Amino acid sequence: MLSEQSAPIVKATLPAVGAAIEEITTLFYRKLFDAHPELLRDLFNRGNQANGEQRQALAGSIVAFARMLLEHPDTRPDTMLARIAHKHASLGVTSDQYKVVHRHLFAAIADVLGAAVTPQVADAWDEVYWLMANALIAIEARLYEQHGTPEGGTWQRMTVVARHEETPDTLALVLRPADGTPARPFRPGQYVSVQVELPDGARQIRQYSLSGAPGRPEWRITVKRVRAGAGPAGEVSSWLHDRARVGEVFPVSAPFGDLTLPDGDAPLLLASAGIGGTPMLAMLHHLAAMGSPRPVTVVHADRSPADHAHRDELRQLVSALPHASLHLWYEDPGRQASATASASAPVTVSSGRADISGLPLPEDVTAYLCGPLAFMRTLRGDLLRHGVPPRAVHYEVFGPDLWLAQQ
Structure with missing residues (x-):
């Protein structure tokens, strides 16, 4: 004090x-x-x-x-x-x-x-x-x-062992330690930093959520290419999309992040938009591997089904949970708007922006949010009006925490 x-x-x-x-x-x-x-x-x-x-x-x-x-x-x-x-x-x-x-x-x-x-x-x-x-x-x-490292000693060299083009702007990279050892364990929801050397000699760093299943000998990150628009094109995301082929080696940090899934059986809301769905995938992989009976409401918003990275994987993970439901919103849903149900899990697909006001959320739900700032602000406000206490709403920000800056 x-x-x-x-x-x-x-x-x-x-x-x-x-x-x-x-x-x-x-x-x-x-x-x-x-x-x-x-x-x-x-x-x-x-x-x-x-x-x-x-x-x-x-x-x-x-x-x-x-x-x-x-x-x-x-x-x-x-x-x-x-x-x-x-x-x-x-x-x-x-x-x-x-x-x-x-x-x-x-x-x-x-x-x-x-x-x-x-x-x-x-x-x-x-x-x-x-x-x-x-x-x-x-x-x-x-x-x-x-992590058993000296101060600042967070880096290890990782090799790209697989590469998958998820959407035209989204790339999934599977990484393993270059020394042949298994990747370190991580908690679902955590991220790693990736460092790349750019043509001008700069070694720039960006954080990416671990989007694969915890407990495997490799990690997976999912990288959205940041195109020039209101700001400059993403230097690291562009490098990874253009250069990170199988066999490429670069430094990656240990796993960090405090938006992690707690143990227990309390109901969960996992709400994301765009590339913010990546930490939710790791959480769902963990829940599915554990055979969790927890009530889980999954909400995801995206521009269109074609822009939704890991869309089929998300559906499969929700289907693997006995008390889970999936609610998708697409600004441009196309023909997908008619797919309002699934034989294996409750799925709704709607047009427009995510709206949780009509979802039957339990009183003791714990919410995890990840996506653009406007999306998280809107959902947090909706949750508070629904009666969810502020302490039960957690969020992750990719990049500087501008939410905190605007409090």
Whole structure:
């Protein structure tokens, strides 16, 4: 918790810091990359830097953490911290890098706020930063220890052993350790980082959910090609689609992520859109392998059946569960709209965007969401109106957590 002397100062200055935080983070990243260009080349996502999403995520996390310290002084925002720590560990972030971030972040704060940053204000926000940083460092140290690796030593070389074109824009890659050992076990819902060397020498990193069955000697990731549009084309996804043939070898991290399926028999809602369906596949593989009797409601939204990666696999997995139902929404369903039932499992196919308001969800359901931010915001709101408590709604974000940034 914040000290007695710092809490009133942070409370008084939070509006000013919050109003200027995007300007601060923009200047921070400029200072950081001027001093350490290798971080932009080999650690940070250049696409997210170009479109501003990384700045928004950092700004949101700092302000959200400070607000939580003030509003809930006797608790620690463990869910928020765990999500960030898992992402950091999957990138190989080390404790010494927090010192580098601190130096350039506080230089940016001083430049933007000027004389308003008195020594007392600087000390108070320094306390906020190190409360957050030290908590993250501790969580990340435990994650590295769990995987039996030194700090930052998350990488292993993996070989592509199979490649499947799921849709015109979606590619499934099956990976095995290059040293011939079995792939590490993972929890359904986790992801790995993939590092590739681009033509300009940069080693860029992206996270991809493990979409295959846990417990197998290989991993599967499913990669959607990010095409140029509102932002630049995806550098890593394009490289994987164009270059990742059978026999290709590249570094992959250990499995991380806190959106994981808990044991038990409570009802589940697995709701996804687009490529967000990939962690749900691993969860369903696990449930099917266990012969789980849990009530499971599966919701998926996509542009069309042709754009729905692993569509047949999803149907088969739901069919393998005795108390599961599948509800599909397609913006352009075509002839698939008439397929409203299946002989082996309840399946509904509807036109338009996902709408769970008419689904018979149990009162004690636990929901897992993954997909575009707008999709998850809408479904979360629908669930809360349905009476599902906020603590029972969990989500995963691919890329910077802009949901947190907009709280």
